[in-house]
Amino acid sequence: MVGTGVFAEIFDGDLDVFKYYSEGEWKKSSSGKSVAIINPTTRKTQYKVQACTQEEVNKVMETAKSAQKLWAKTPLWKRAELLHKAASILKEHKAPIAECLVKEIAKPSKDAVTEVVRSGDLVSYCAEEGVRILGEGKFLVSDSFPGNQRTKYCLSSKIPLGVILAIPPFNYPVNLAVSKIAPALIAGNSLVLKPPTQGSVAALHMVHCFHLAGFPKGLISCVTGKGSEIGDFLTMHPGVGCISFTGGDTGIAISKKAGMIPLQMELGGKDACIVLEDADLDLVAANIIKGGFSYSGQRCTAVKVVLVMESVADTLVEKVKAKVAKLTVGPPEDDCDITPVVSESSANFIEGLVIDAKKKGATFCQQYRRDGNLIWPLLLDNVRPDMRIAWEEPFGPVLPVIRINSVEEGIHHCNASNFGLQGCVFTKDINKAMLISDAMETGTVQINSAPARGPDHFPFQGLRDSGIGSQGITNSITMMTKIKTTVINLPTPSYTMG
Numbered sequence: 001m002v003g004t005g006v007f008a009e010i011f012d013g014d015l016d017v018f019k020y021y022s023e024g025e026w027k028k029s030s031s032g033k034s035v036a037i038i039n040p041t042t043r044k045t046q047y048k049v050q051a052c053t054q055e056e057v058n059k060v061m062e063t064a065k066s067a068q069k070l071w072a073k074t075p076l077w078k079r080a081e082l083l084h085k086a087a088s089i090l091k092e093h094k095a096p097i098a099e100c101l102v103k104e105i106a107k108p109s110k111d112a113v114t115e116v117v118r119s120g121d122l123v124s125y126c127a128e129e130g131v132r133i134l135g136e137g138k139f140l141v142s143d144s145f146p147g148n149q150r151t152k153y154c155l156s157s158k159i160p161l162g163v164i165l166a167i168p169p170f171n172y173p174v175n176l177a178v179s180k181i182a183p184a185l186i187a188g189n190s191l192v193l194k195p196p197t198q199g200s201v202a203a204l205h206m207v208h209c210f211h212l213a214g215f216p217k218g219l220i221s222c223v224t225g226k227g228s229e230i231g232d233f234l235t236m237h238p239g240v241g242c243i244s245f246t247g248g249d250t251g252i253a254i255s256k257k258a259g260m261i262p263l264q265m266e267l268g269g270k271d272a273c274i275v276l277e278d279a280d281l282d283l284v285a286a287n288i289i290k291g292g293f294s295y296s297g298q299r300c301t302a303v304k305v306v307l308v309m310e311s312v313a314d315t316l317v318e319k320v321k322a323k324v325a326k327l328t329v330g331p332p333e334d335d336c337d338i339t340p341v342v343s344e345s346s347a348n349f350i351e352g353l354v355i356d357a358k359k360k361g362a363t364f365c366q367q368y369r370r371d372g373n374l375i376w377p378l379l380l381d382n383v384r385p386d387m388r389i390a391w392e393e394p395f396g397p398v399l400p401v402i403r404i405n406s407v408e409e410g411i412h413h414c415n416a417s418n419f420g421l422q423g424c425v426f427t428k429d430i431n432k433a434m435l436i437s438d439a440m441e442t443g444t445v446q447i448n449s450a451p452a453r454g455p456d457h458f459p460f461q462g463l464r465d466s467g468i469g470s471q472g473i474t475n476s477i478t479m480m481t482k483i484k485t486t487v488i489n490l491p492t493p494s495y496t497m498g
């Protein structure tokens with residue numbers, strides 16, 4: 001399955017290492033070095049990928065630049081046709097790609113398949129949306145601005161940015177890669193992908209699906225290696241025309257180092273769930289479980305703090321506790337709800353937050369339990385603002401509950417966070433919900449449902465440290481273009497008489 005059949009050419013069986021993708025070919029790095037991908041469940045090396053060199057990055061950037069020039073001359077319908085082909089190949093090969101996700105990032109097997117299928121759908125939707133929005137431009141006339149006659153006709157259209165550098169995070173290595181690749185390509189750009197180390201092999205398989213679809217050589221490349229080693233070289237490379245990054249604080253550092261190029265940054269979140277007295281508490285409890293614990297809390301859009309009115313807090317906590325007790329805990333292969341978190345350092349970080357909350361007097365609704373990278377789901381009640389878990393993002397199955405005495409208190413906590421990705425509010429009063437949504441300083445507010453990025457064509461953006469710009473298919477296509485105008489100057493004013 002993995003690295004076999006149509007995927008055989010991406011794997012170097014002699015050295016047991018996956019190859020990187022440059023100039024339309026699968027290659028071994030001249031570094032002779034590899035990077036180990038540690039299976040979060042077994043904590044043993046599962047796969048190895050090439051540790052690419054700076055020279056190899058230079059080569060990729062050079063070919064991406066020349067391939068882009070030709071690609072921009074490829075008709076839009078043809079670009080869309082190739083994307084549709086890639087989408088269908090991706091879906092056809094969902095099983096081996098999902099297997100990589102299970103082994104590299106311990107994603108439960110059903111969710112792993114869903115990620116690949118969702119990615120194929122995203123690519124197809126992007127092809128269609130691109131044809132619609134890139135096929136249209138604007139026509140302006142000069143006499144609408146004071147002092148002007150109708151002597152100038154302005155034609156504006158969206159043109160490519162050049163080479164897009166895409167850096168996705170470990171938690172959706174396929175979906176958050178194609179959410180950058182497809183808009184970049186339909187808009188006439190070339191693309192260099194640096195996949196997350198955990199998730200690289202899934203990403204390499206996905207890239208091979210684009211290769212099989214027949215995209216021109218050099219248009220897509222994929223260089224592997226640790227972000228800490230080749231990351232700066234990539235992000236500061238003069239050949240890059242735009243960086244589309246999803247991840248944690250690394251994104252803040254990148255935005256300070258990058259040159260005068262557009263940045264699309266989707267960073268961390270501390271999504272608050274505000275619960276009012278009149279909320280349907282069964283609905284809230286179900287959404288807290290789905291929002292807080294799916295993929296073991298390793299989603300940027302996970303519910304990361306519950307802010308519940310004191311008068312309903314006891315009832316809500318009991319309902320959530322009952323549901324936590326039903327979550328299955330174990331390996332991703334068994335499709336358990338809670339699976340090992342991505343790395344030992346991540347598990348240690350989560351444990352640090354739990355120990356801090358314990359010392360400062362949080363109520364533990366379950367006993368804290370950990371085995372290697374596997375952390376049992378934990379609800380912490382009576383969390384106070386002096387505890388780290390009230391503000392920091394655990395990216396694990398640990399959820400704090402803060403009891404509030406007024407809605408304003410909840411809104412204040414949400415807005416005092418350095419993050420501003422999403423939030424949600426539960427109430428039966430839609431008027432109140434709208435006022436609260438307007439008061440919450442986050443990129444999106446969900447009313448009566450847990451935060452979520454999908455469906456993938458919805459705008460998705462974060463305020464403050466949660467990001468720059470907006471994602472979602474339409475916004476990503478727009479963000480990966482710039483506006484070009486041509487002005488036709490007439491010797492005499494010309495007005496249409498009707």
Ligand SMILES: NC(=O)C1=CN([C@@H]2O[C@H](COP(=O)(O)OP(=O)(O)OC[C@H]3O[C@@H](n4cnc5c(N)ncnc54)[C@H](OP(=O)(O)O)[C@@H]3O)[C@@H](O)[C@H]2O)C=CC1
Nearest residue numbers: 169170195196197226227228231247248250266267268300
């Ligand atoms: N807002 C959003 O849409 C989302 C945000 N996130 C956030 O991502 C974080 C978890 O993901 P995680 O993968 O750990 O995030 P990281 O920020 O650690 O890594 C993200 C990507 O950046 C790469 N990278 C690391 N160092 C550098 C560098 N110096 N220059 C360039 N690239 C570099 C990583 O590569 P390598 O793996 O090799 O280190 C990886 O591909 C959480 O904070 C989460 O909230 C996650 C998903 C969605």
Ligand SMILES: O=C(O)[C@H](O)COP(=O)(O)O
Nearest residue numbers: 172299300301452453454
């Ligand atoms: O990175 C994430 O956490 C994803 O963007 C979440 O996507 P979803 O909310 O649609 O599951």
